[in-house]
Amino acid sequence: MTAALSMSGISKAFPGVRALDNVDFDCLPGEVHAICGENGAGKSTLMKILGGSYRPDAGTIQLAGTTVHFTHPRQAAEAGISIIHQELSLLPHRTVAENIFMGREIARRGLLDKAAMRRKAAQLLGRIGAEIDPQALVSSLSIAMQQLVEIAKALLLDARIIVMDEPTAALDERGSRTLLTLVQNLRREGVSIVYISHRMPEVMAIADRITILKDGKKVWTRPRDAAPVGEIVRAMVGRDLDDFYPAPPSSPPGAALLAVQDGTNAAVQDVAFTVRAGEIVGVAGLEDSGKGALAQALVGDAPFSSGTITLRGKPVTLRAPRQATAAGIGYLPGDRKREGLALHQSVRDNALLTLRSMAGLLARPQGGAFASNVIDGKLREMDVRAADFGQEIGTLSGGNQQKAIIVRWLAQASDILVFVEPTRGIDIAAKAAIYETMRSFADSGRGIVVVSSDMPELIGVADRILVMHRGRISGELPRGASEEDIMHLALGLADQPHREVHA
Amino acid sequence: QDFNDPAEFKKQREQLSMKPQGPEGQPWAQHLGDGMVDTAKYKKDGQVTICFSNAGVFNPWRVVGLNNLNAEAELHKDRLKELIVVDAEGKDDKQISDIEALVSGGKCDALIVSPNTTAALTPAVEAACGKLPVIVFDRGVNTQCPVTYIHPVGGYGFGITSGEFIASKLQKGANVLALRIMPGVDVLETRYSAAKNIFDEAGIKVVGSEFTGSDRAKTKSIVEDYINRGEKIDAVWMDAGDTATAALEAFEDAGLPYPVISGEDQQDFLRKWQSEKLTAIGPSYPTYQWRTAIIAALDVLDGKQVPGPEWVLPQPAITEDVLAKYVDERMPPLHYSLCGCQELPGYPERWGGKK
Amino acid sequence: MTTVPLPSSRRAAGIALNAGLVIFVVLYAAIALLQPNYLEPGLFMNFLRRAAPLLILACGQLYVILTGGFDLSMGAVATLVVLAASILINGDPDATWAVIGTLYVMGIAVGLVNGLVVAFLKVPSIITTLGTMLLVNGLALAWSGGAARGDLPDNFRNLGRLVWRGVPVIGTLPLAVVVIAGFVALAWWGLNGTVYGKRALAVGDNPRAAELAGTPVAVTRILAFVVSAVSAVTAGILLGGFSGVSVNAGEGLELQAIAACVIGGAQLLGGRGSIWSAVFGALSLFALFTLLNILGLPQALRDSIQGLILIAAVGASMWRSRKRN
Amino acid sequence: MTTDAAKPGPARSGLPISILLAGLSIGFFVVVALATGEVSQLSGQGIVGLLQRMVALGLVSIGQTFVILVGSIDLSVAALISAVAVLASHIMQGDPAMILPAILICLGLCLAVGLVNGALVAYGGINPLIATLGTGLIIQGVLAASFGVLQGAVAREFQVIAYGGLLGVPYSLLLLAVLSLAAGFVLDRTLFGARIYAVGGNPDGARLAGIRTERVTLSAHVVASLFAGASGLYLAARLQSGTPWIGRDGIYDLESIAVTVIGGTILAGGKGGVAGTLAGVLLFASLDAGFNMLGVDAFLKQVLRGAIVIAAVAVHAIRTKEHVA
């Protein structure tokens, strides 16, 4: 069987970085080929070359045996390649249908056929099991729903090759399962699928073959059966990662640090919980369950309209992130690029942002705690890898960016950190490092609220898990809970007998 | 348009020395030449409403003028029910709409227009002429339909007065720097072409002709640049005097003697002239013509004969001998002395002066 | 991923600095070539004196540009300052200092309005300051009746006019040059000597991220507009001093100030730039004006050349940064 | 991308702004007319006069809407309007036989300017503010320099556009109406329109979706220039002969941007439309007419207009949760 896609000898350098070095990659018809690798290994770059966004410095691409040269994404699309990119690329002010048909509108002599597009959009959304009105504005959708729109967009083309670059990063368990079913169906139709994910269980569940990239080079390609998880991780990271999740704390939690009573706003109702010193409290929930809104309320970004928050026994009002910061609550937002990073500023400046923002206006920007060597020490401690901490943070890989933001809050010496999707799109080694940091932060007598749609992550790292459903806390689970337990509460089945929870 | 019309040059030169007709000492009510038009058909009894479509108040000359016009209107409270002033902010298009709205509004008994641009306003004025008596002043329109067109002698006259004065003070081969406001405006272009003709004839070299946009800082910088070039500047000729003192300051700052200069009738220039004993002249484009517009409109509605179809006003220049008469310490720096407004109600406060 | 050393941001800033400086040096060399006496310290000082208003405006504009905005109202503020000074002082030298204080208060008020409207009413700064430009200009003209009123005494005029002669080494020293030095030093200190500069860059780069990191975004923006207005007042005082009262003293200066910052390498919409972008950008632009004057080209064509240079300067820096990526 | 909206809402939310704004404008006009006793302004002729005030600004603003929607901006329209008006009168020299050639040459010039603007922005990567400021300066300079030789007047027959009419409705209004409808149709119903919204809303996303974003940006600039050309031709017809200053004096650059934004098109691009823009133009026209009836002093008018621009944008901007700069 000729490969549907075969890339050989692909190399690509960016200033200062050799992103790909002589990489070979192929994919057969009706095959799911997963690519794994650390952040910055070159996965997305390889796919962007396939999609015509970048031109390779060297190497050739063949589709079903014919060599192609793409200079614009349009050509790749016309050649039957469809890509779900890692970054969302939607139009916030336009409807779902208009987004799905972006660049491929149904038109006759330049005139749009809107009705046809609406129909087709509804059909596509139905196919992926998304209950989204094609007439809705994208800006009114949650990130997860937007991701589903992206997927529908990719299916529009009837492509022979579909690339999915971390399609489930923003999806919850239910959304991910629907997607995996969809992938199976596509495979059955003979579509070739390139699947990129940092979630090992997914990869193991659907991949036919797995390719590992490391530092821009291919390590190996193997059938799934010949690639146990341990091997994969070793190939990616270059060492064994045995104790992936940190050990639970040895001593019981201390006094209550943070307590919320009757917290209510447009998105959440009557939430109440406490976080004690030394505790990591997880918050689980499906999309639109209000877990994100809870985090925003805790940091004053979308405050509670009623209810009380007490910090170390004292009631506080948090109406803006700055107030929360001053009160000792730090925030690691879920959307790194949009909410976390000043992309064109240096790693150092990003790490110092909060400290400098909370200092007196006339403080010297390089003085005392802001001195380069002090913050460099902290960055190094957190193992942020950059050639020079003076370089723009936008040039770092996601994991290193995330670590730099964590350093921002560690430097600020907050009491409570609210982490939203702390490891979204982050490779396995960096994940382990972040978990380690979270644990030791809690162990030093402080508290963490971690909001995540990654259930294994919550199970592994949280001391307690609050599960949300429709804006309310539908239950609380101690350490050791299973995914089934969480799903049960997340689906709002708490009052019903524990049965089948697969949606 | 031809900005160098020998016939017009000659005509204006003659007008400059012509003896005006009309009441002595009231140049705004005087006129040159004999043409009169009959206006009996416009006669209207009782109180009247006069409408005025103004091009704008985008320079001090027009500000002083508008004050003149308003003050003149106050003199006629008994006859004048209302004076409606509409400002076009320097936009031709808006002025056309303004005129159309005034005419269709039906309130106006007579219309005064100070056109922003000659050609542009012609159709609108033509349309208005059919409905009511129209009086145009300052810039004209390309039609004979207005009852009369009020204006002083004109641009050539201005250039002749200033050019001849400078030529008379300089030797052949001397250098003059010409400072102009901006290109493309007929009344300004003709000032320059007239002066240039005279300089060429007298063998005086125009070392440069620069546009200042009536910006003082720019003017001063330009003159400094000429001084820094090491060029000797014997005289400065200007097509408008707003920036005359700025030009003189450039010489002061460089420690050079003042040049011979032609400015205009603004107070700051006159004061400087007086205190520094300059060799200077202040030709004018008198703002009293704004008074004439109201006078003419009322005369027309009275059915009186008025000078026309062109009402040419005298265009005096301020010279050494009459300088003292025009300096008025109470007035703001850019007040135009030939406003003919000293006797008008509200002088000097209405014009920004101190009591 | 083999990491090759990246150009550090400090080096990147150095490149930006050199861009403005290089353009300035080239243009000034051209001036000197045509008119060698411009190399004398006296004429150079005079050049600086005349460039002073633009240079100061550019420094203020830079603050706003760094935070991602524009300030179109500075020219109008400068005009207001000139007219107001003349009306309020009205020739009385004793009133000068008190009036200057008042002028700064007025300027700060305009800056605050700009900042508050942008930060809280969420009106884009280009529209907000277009509005305040009209508003301030209208107020200034309404107040003065549309023409200059009052008078400026010598002690006020000296701020823009006074030149000390017989100064060692440089020969002459205009007071305006001392004002520039002081203002630039202050502006530099604001961006590099306090944490404000880093906050402004972060806000210009990604306001949402800055907000979530605890940065007082609104205050940072408002301060930028206030600094910009203060620079406009300072420039207005120098303008009034240099050349006296007029109703169009500040006309068009806002766009020149923006152009200066951009020529100097600051990035519109925020996040990149240093005080040297403003300083050397303004000097370059002013050198260009002077050069065109000296060349004696028809005035009109000077506009065209200015347009060409503007596009070329920005195009060149675009091209350089593309090549780097 | 925002996540502020609560429920997946309906798509068409652009309409209310335009209707609200139009309603307010008309209301203002009517109330003022009644209050000042100028009832005749409410007659057919009065209304036509009001609408006629929209034509010149309306035409440029439609074009401006296209570029702003695509995420760019055009500051060169004012200079281009002057250029077209001057060129049209020069070519025609009053000769009706030259009407068609003149129109074609003028539109050719606009096409060229649009292509240059578009190329600088889309392919050169130059910030559109700077690029179009530059081209505007270039055009303005060339125009002023050559005005001496570029004089003339349009043909009488050509002036019919501005002064003739059908059943009491001036042709110029019909022209504006037809072109507005056409522009609205293009934006809403055609491939080109969809691409404009895509490129403005998310340029990277649009590129990844296979859209040749550069071409779309370039085309939008061409559209803007052509509409500026239409405005210039209309002005030439109305004014009989163009001067190099009509565009600048009309402040068509900043005003067209202001009305577009007032009409709800966001400066970042990707949201808005022609209906809102026209409502913004109507607001300006009503203000002009209303202030005339009220006899508002010229300078006060400017103050009010500044405040109204800010307020009109604030009304809908204040609801945005995103940061603006």
Ligand SMILES: Nc1ncnc2c1ncn2[C@@H]1O[C@H](COP(=O)(O)OP(=O)(O)OP(=O)(O)O)[C@@H](O)[C@H]1O
């Ligand atoms: N446009 C670019 N300019 C400069 N460097 C880039 C660019 N795009 C990617 N890189 C660099 O190339 C390397 C590979 O990046 P790539 O995005 O392909 O990684 P990835 O494997 O997809 O990582 P992740 O798992 O975080 O998505 C990284 O070091 C990245 O910083």
Ligand SMILES: Nc1ncnc2c1ncn2[C@@H]1O[C@H](COP(=O)(O)OP(=O)(O)OP(=O)(O)O)[C@@H](O)[C@H]1O
């Ligand atoms: N200000 C608001 N007013 C009304 N509804 C809101 C508001 N903010 C959020 N919501 C709604 O509340 C629900 C909870 O949203 P939230 O972002 O917290 O979900 P989530 O659990 O974080 O989902 P995801 O994992 O996809 O981010 C959503 O339906 C959202 O649309």
Ligand SMILES: [Mg+2]
């Ligand atoms: Mg990637």
Ligand SMILES: [Mg+2]
């Ligand atoms: Mg959320």
